[in-house]
Amino acid sequence: MIQVKHLSHSFGRHWVLKNISFSLDKGDFLFLTGPSGAGKTTLMRVLHGSLALQRGKALVAGFDLKSLPEKRLYQLRRQVAIVFQDFRILPEKSVWDNVALPLKVRGMISKQVQKRVRAVLRGLHLDKRAGHLCREISGGEQQRVAVARAVVTNPKVLLADEPTGNLDKKLSMQLMEVFRQFHIHGTTVVLATHSEDLINALPGAKILCLKDGSAVECSWNAEGEECAY
Amino acid sequence: MRVLAGLFLQGLANLGRNKWAQFFTLSTVIFTAFMAGLFLLVLYNLQLAARSTQEGIQFQVYWDQDKPLEEVREQWEEISTWDISAITTFTPEEALHSLADSLSADLDMDFLALHNPLPPTALIEFSLQDGHGEDRARQVRSELTDLPGVQRVGFNPLQLDLARTWIRVSSGIFWPLIGLMLVITGLVVANTLKLNQMQRKEEAEILALVGASSGYIQFPLLVSGAVHGLAGGALSVGLLRILHLTVEDVLYFPPLWVRIEFLPLVYILAIPAVLTLVGAFSSFLAVRSRLR
Numbered sequence A: 001m002i003q004v005k006h007l008s009h010s011f012g013r014h015w016v017l018k019n020i021s022f023s024l025d026k027g028d029f030l031f032l033t034g035p036s037g038a039g040k041t042t043l044m045r046v047l048h049g050s051l052a053l054q055r056g057k058a059l060v061a062g063f064d065l066k067s068l069p070e071k072r073l074y075q076l077r078r079q080v081a082i083v084f085q086d087f088r089i090l091p092e093k094s095v096w097d098n099v100a101l102p103l104k105v106r107g108m109i110s111k112q113v114q115k116r117v118r119a120v121l122r123g124l125h126l127d128k129r130a131g132h133l134c135r136e137i138s139g140g141e142q143q144r145v146a147v148a149r150a151v152v153t154n155p156k157v158l159l160a161d162e163p164t165g166n167l168d169k170k171l172s173m174q175l176m177e178v179f180r181q182f183h184i185h186g187t188t189v190v191l192a193t194h195s196e197d198l199i200n201a202l203p204g205a206k207i208l209c210l211k212d213g214s215a216v217e218c219s220w221n222a223e224g225e226e227c228a229y
Numbered sequence B: 001m002r003v004l005a006g007l008f009l010q011g012l013a014n015l016g017r018n019k020w021a022q023f024f025t026l027s028t029v030i031f032t033a034f035m036a037g038l039f040l041l042v043l044y045n046l047q048l049a050a051r052s053t054q055e056g057i058q059f060q061v062y063w064d065q066d067k068p069l070e071e072v073r074e075q076w077e078e079i080s081t082w083d084i085s086a087i088t089t090f091t092p093e094e095a096l097h098s099l100a101d102s103l104s105a106d107l108d109m110d111f112l113a114l115h116n117p118l119p120p121t122a123l124i125e126f127s128l129q130d131g132h133g134e135d136r137a138r139q140v141r142s143e144l145t146d147l148p149g150v151q152r153v154g155f156n157p158l159q160l161d162l163a164r165t166w167i168r169v170s171s172g173i174f175w176p177l178i179g180l181m182l183v184i185t186g187l188v189v190a191n192t193l194k195l196n197q198m199q200r201k202e203e204a205e206i207l208a209l210v211g212a213s214s215g216y217i218q219f220p221l222l223v224s225g226a227v228h229g230l231a232g233g234a235l236s237v238g239l240l241r242i243l244h245l246t247v248e249d250v251l252y253f254p255p256l257w258v259r260i261e262f263l264p265l266v267y268i269l270a271i272p273a274v275l276t277l278v279g280a281f282s283s284f285l286a287v288r289s290r291l292r
């Protein structure tokens, strides 16, 4: 489902990703971890086509990112959903409208849009907020709106960039359960996080540690904090 | 289809944003289209005039105002014996009534009758025959000019040579001017759409991120642009018609009898149609949506 080989990426002369390789099958779960500035977000954006592939190879949901022309990018994005670290939801639109957006751009009929949006909002405990404007709800709720918008299309690949950053432990675990459900039902999930609790919640998952743009061995110290990479 | 209809409505809804920019755009489109329409109108009437002079020429002869009417009448008698098709004569009084009718204004006729500003005039029709057409016309003209008491002789509808020169010049600038009009319209509309789009950059980007095709993002803009062109074009034709109604008869009095014609239907339809296309096309200038 995702194959990355010798992927490197630079902003100007600064190499942010160096020679990254990994491979995920359908239904695999990958934790992407590493300190701030390691390149997690950059990797996600490359996989989603928001940043052009510079070096190496990347196959995502059957699309070869090297040769995918910009005007066919939307086809990739209909298979690959992303939860941004900074949400990127529309503050002046309601929770409902934000979550319905990916379905609308696909031309789905409104009856079905309603059914799907309602189900997803209920699953993320957002049903009471459906009519609120996104700028009126809390950060944690906004984060869940971003997740809802990503999963509402039932994507083949789900990329989530620190989706629990604004949530307390209980909500984090609830959200993790949502991701796990998709994983079980065959969605390939890539989840960037610092949280060891999250990682421990899914023992069978793969882990990729980044440090200064390179893939490294992960290790944890006795207190359970990431220390050495 | 349903999606298309939704996007169409969204394009219309976009017109509600940036009211001032939209207003400015619409005004500019109307103004440029109006100027172009005016130019077309003048050119069209000149062409009509030139065509009518191919069959015959009308001379408008103006006498001195203080020449005794008796002497003028004698000259009218004499002219009618010349080699001409017809002569229509107007005493100052007749001219005044005719003018008042054509202006349909509430003139103070009693006052004007005493201080009539109009001279005696005559409309002489002269048919152009093969061979000695324009030479003969010139000769008649100089004979008329040489009559004692004649102040001025005009060709109808205009001085022939002048009309031809005009047509040549204006035909030369016809396409450049129409081109300029289209470019201005395109740029102004594109600029407004760009402004509109800049404020909605976030929205367009997010649409792209969740899988909208570029067509989905651009179609509403295309609709907005087309509406600008259509509305601007239609309103400018309307304004032109209003202007035309107020001036169509200003030259329709003795001895000129020139009625200004309005543009033919093809032009009337072409102006909004072309502007609609330009407006729609300008949306492509405005946004090549950044997908990355």
Ligand SMILES: Nc1ncnc2c1ncn2[C@@H]1O[C@H](COP(=O)(O)OP(=O)(O)O)[C@@H](O)[C@H]1O
Pocket: A011, A016, A034, A035, A036, A037, A038, A039, A040, A041, A042, A043
């Ligand atoms: N658009 C950009 N232009 C220049 N440098 C960037 C840009 N985005 C990220 N970077 C740099 O790339 C590095 C990795 O950033 P990022 O991928 O956001 O890391 P992480 O998500 O792991 O915290 C950082 O040093 C950051 O400053």
Ligand SMILES: [Mg+2]
Pocket: A040, A041, A042, A085, A161
């Ligand atoms: Mg990041």
